[in-house]
Amino acid sequence: MRRGQSSLPHLSILILVVILQFCTPLFGQSWSGVLATSRGIDWSHAGLPATLPDGETTSNPWTPPTRPACTSAQAGTTVPIASGASQSTIASALSACASANPHGSYLLLGSGNFSLNSGNWLIYNLNNVTLRGSGAMSTVLNISSGSSIGIGAAGGTNSGAVSGSPAVGTTSVALSGASANPPVGLAWFNQCDTGSGVQPCSGSPSDNGSIFVCGDYNGCQEGSNSTSSYNHQYQEVYVTSVNGTCSSSCTVNFSPGLYMPNWSSSRGATLSWESNNTYNITGFGLEDMTLNQVGGLNSQNWLVQIVHAYASWVKGVRFIGAGGNGSLGIDGPSNSKNLLVANNYIAADPTITSAYNDGIMFGTSSDSLILNNVAAIGMTLEGRGGAVGDVITYNFGRDAFVGYSFNQWSYDHAAYSSFMLYEANQNGNMDEDDTWGTHGLNTYFRNLVFGYDTPYVGGTPNARGLEVNNYQRFENLIGNTVGSSLITSYQGTGYNTAFQISTGDPLVPSSLMRWGNVTNILQSSDTPPNSGVRFVSSEVPTSLASPNTAFENPVPSNTSLPASFFMNISAHPSGGTGLSWWQVCTTWTTFPTACASTKTQPFPTSGPDVSGGPYVNGYAYDIPAAIAWQNLPTDTSYQHSYGIQSSTWSSGSETLTFSSGVLPNPTHLMGGFQLSGVNAACLPSSGVSYTGRPDGELLITNSSSTTVSYALPNNPGTSCVGTMMFPDIRQFDERVYQTDSSGSTPQAPTGLTAIVH
Numbered sequence: 021m022r023r024g025q026s027s028l029p030h031l032s033i034l035i036l037v038v039i040l041q042f043c044t045p046l047f048g049q050s051w052s053g054v055l056a057t058s059r060g061i062d063w064s065h066a067g068l069p070a071t072l073p074d075g076e077t078t079s080n081p082w083t084p085p086t087r088p089a090c091t092s093a094q095a096g097t098t099v100p101i102a103s104g105a106s107q108s109t110i111a112s113a114l115s116a117c118a119s120a121n122p123h124g125s126y127l128l129l130g131s132g133n134f135s136l137n138s139g140n141w142l143i144y145n146l147n148n149v150t151l152r153g154s155g156a157m158s159t160v161l162n163i164s165s166g167s168s169i170g171i172g173a174a175g176g177t178n179s180g181a182v183s184g185s186p187a188v189g190t191t192s193v194a195l196s197g198a199s200a201n202p203p204v205g206l207a208w209f210n211q212c213d214t215g216s217g218v219q220p221c222s223g224s225p226s227d228n229g230s231i232f233v234c235g236d237y238n239g240c241q242e243g244s245n246s247t248s249s250y251n252h253q254y255q256e257v258y259v260t261s262v263n264g265t266c267s268s269s270c271t272v273n274f275s276p277g278l279y280m281p282n283w284s285s286s287r288g289a290t291l292s293w294e295s296n297n298t299y300n301i302t303g304f305g306l307e308d309m310t311l312n313q314v315g316g317l318n319s320q321n322w323l324v325q326i327v328h329a330y331a332s333w334v335k336g337v338r339f340i341g342a343g344g345n346g347s348l349g350i351d352g353p354s355n356s357k358n359l360l361v362a363n364n365y366i367a368a369d370p371t372i373t374s375a376y377n378d379g380i381m382f383g384t385s386s387d388s389l390i391l392n393n394v395a396a397i398g399m400t401l402e403g404r405g406g407a408v409g410d411v412i413t414y415n416f417g418r419d420a421f422v423g424y425s426f427n428q429w430s431y432d433h434a435a436y437s438s439f440m441l442y443e444a445n446q447n448g449n450m451d452e453d454d455t456w457g458t459h460g461l462n463t464y465f466r467n468l469v470f471g472y473d474t475p476y477v478g479g480t481p482n483a484r485g486l487e488v489n490n491y492q493r494f495e496n497l498i499g500n501t502v503g504s505s506l507i508t509s510y511q512g513t514g515y516n517t518a519f520q521i522s523t524g525d526p527l528v529p530s531s532l533m534r535w536g537n538v539t540n541i542l543q544s545s546d547t548p549p550n551s552g553v554r555f556v557s558s559e560v561p562t563s564l565a566s567p568n569t570a571f572e573n574p575v576p577s578n579t580s581l582p583a584s585f586f587m588n589i590s591a592h593p594s595g596g597t598g599l600s601w602w603q604v605c606t607t608w609t610t611f612p613t614a615c616a617s618t619k620t621q622p623f624p625t626s627g628p629d630v631s632g633g634p635y636v637n638g639y640a641y642d643i644p645a646a647i648a649w650q651n652l653p654t655d656t657s658y659q660h661s662y663g664i665q666s667s668t669w670s671s672g673s674e675t676l677t678f679s680s681g682v683l684p685n686p687t688h689l690m691g692g693f694q695l696s697g698v699n700a701a702c703l704p705s706s707g708v709s710y711t712g713r714p715d716g717e718l719l720i721t722n723s724s725s726t727t728v729s730y731a732l733p734n735n736p737g738t739s740c741v742g743t744m745m746f747p748d749i750r751q752f753d754e755r756v757y758q759t760d761s762s763g764s765t766p767q768a769p770t771g772l773t774a775i776v777h
Contacts, residue, residue: 066411067389090117103132126150153309179292218288235435235457256386313341326352333360336754405434416645454489478722503540602760612753692748702740
């Protein structure tokens with residue numbers, strides 16, 4: 021079945037739905053039979069659309085359209101653009117390429133160094149053009165502190181009031197009170213928090229005991245009240261046509277349908293759009309280069325900021341730098357839809373960073389795909405509120421360089437996300453957080469979560485696997501694999517638990533759906549007993565009190581789980597997926613162009629139906645991004661040398677001591693390093709710190725302001741004085757990922773969403 025093709029539900033099902041007068045959609049999804057239809061959506065919408073507005077087509081949601089090169093004559097300058105060209109030269113060439121090729125082209129930057137040092141570079145109204153480097157190790161764009169690349173821009177907005185209470189799946193609404201009709205393109209729904217009235221949403225939110233949308237308010241969060249504008253629910257859509265005049269009354273048609281069941285004029289539901297459409301951007305790509313933040317801490321500025329973008333992507337980019345208090349890689353997407361963030365590598369330099377920093381921060385985004393990224397940074401992924409329907413999948417995160425032991429990879433931080441799918445990620449911890457508000461109806465599927473950043477056990481690791489805090493309701497935890505030596509209990513409200521579930525809001529545990537998860541905690545109620553696999557009917561919310569009966573989930577009829585919730589693909593024992601990023605190059609004759617050997621993981625990589633893996637009693641393997649991180653060469657140009665003053669060995673651990681003020685500033689250092697000039701007995705040949713890499717990389721297990729420890733099984737019998745080289749930032753090129761060609765390229769899940777009134 022070709023991409024985007026759908027099949028109709030059986031007539032008997034439609035008749036039954038009409039008889040029961042349901043207004044819920046019928047999903048032909050891979051999760052059918054596991055999740056109730058009220059708790060999932062068609063996640064095949066995520067990523068690049070099958071057809072872009074200019075007519076370009078994509079083979080699947082994670083592969084941009086094939087584009088021709090923009091020539092020198094079209095660009096008005098030499099192509100590829102030579103090293104050292106100014107920002108204005110590149111900007112002018114991009115504009116010329118977009119004008120000369122309205123149906124898509126790419127502008128090539130040659131090998132060498134380029135600079136962005138004149139504030140934020142806003143790229144908007146440049147549709148269907150790709151800015152492509154010659155490879156992440158060949159093209160380096162040095163971005164000064166305080167500068168960034170802006171994909172899209174924000175200006176003024178126009179909006180109209182939505183009439184009535186549109187149902188789930190609705191693809192058209194009646195609108196009034198707008199000064200103009202929305203153009204074809206991006207728009208977004210927004211409405212007031214639960215109980216806070218209508219726009220401008222100035223009333224205090226109140227808990228309705230059901231879907232509770234609330235943020236920045238003391239009654240629904242851990243933090244302190246920080247705003248008086250309570251409007252945190254969004255969904256971005258693509259307007260396809262408008263009938264009528266929206267200043268009085270019109271009908272706006274859009275795609276896809278509405279996801280949440282609580283849109284209503286009684287809560288001031290509005291549809292908004294950028295009043296100056298030139299600020300939007302469609303079909304823009306940023307590919308295959310290193311973005312290097314230079315010039316000190318980049319205080320709260322990001323290397324890339326995305327806003328008002330549709331069907332655009334960031335792919336194959338290496339992000340390196342200091343970051344600042346909460347920033348480094350990609351900020352956004354905001355008021356954006358169908359974006360792709362894939363095959364990137366993000367690494368904070370812990371020798372100059374401070375506080376914490378994020379790799380990817382997603383905001384008011386819908387139907388975007390964050391896929392196959394590697395991040396070694398404070399918090400790999402942070403949700404800042406308003407996202408719905410995004411898919412975050414096959415990403416690898418580790419080494420939380422922060423001023424405290426945090427180990428949060430996925431940190432849904434602000435209100436209000438919904439129907440997010442986190443699938444097959446590999447990291448230390450995943451958190452539905454209540455610091456700044458509520459979330460609901462998010463799904464975690466087949467993730468591998470260790471509970472902390474292995475093997476670092478220094479300080480207070482605060483180990484926990486999947487965490488669901490107060491007011492995070494109707495969540496789904498399905499087929500995840502959770503465990504490590506620090507996970508000592510299955511469930512609780514404290515640390516060292518596989519599932520840290522808050523009970524201050526009783527609807528959190530009672531509405532939580534768990535099925536088919538695996539932990540290292542063995543119980544007699546496991547399936548089979550004492551296996552760590554949990555198919556337990558009492559962990560399925562089959563009976564909820566009114567008004568939440570619509571969110572009840574029947575106990576699945578069997579223990580079979582699909583391989584994926586967002587793509588139609590069969591499991592293979594070793595390869596055969598057809599995925600363009602599944603086969604990973606592990607050694608090179610010449611990096612990155614001459615691959616000497618590859619590794620292909622089983623599919624799926626973790627879950628109750630997986631066996632023989634190295635993690636959690638065999639139920640999990642590394643994902644491709646983790647394999648890449650393990651084998652990418654170290655970029656020695658980012659390493660610093662630290663002289664070791666003395667060392668001691670005790671109970672399988674070697675502790676290196678440095679003079680005061682020598683080590684960089686974070687409270688704890690994490691990740692890889694090498695030793696030079698030490699006795700050979702100081703280098704382990706096995707154990708938790710031993711990676712087996714040819715560069716002799718070791719992993720830190722503990723640290724302080726003057727010490728670094730690593731696991732050394734045997735007493736070396738000598739002082740390990742020499743030099744520590746740190747950090748191990750990787751060389752990178754997205755060509756490390758290759759097509760697993762023994763299968764056919766998977767298609768999106770099939771099935772037509774039907775609304776029967």
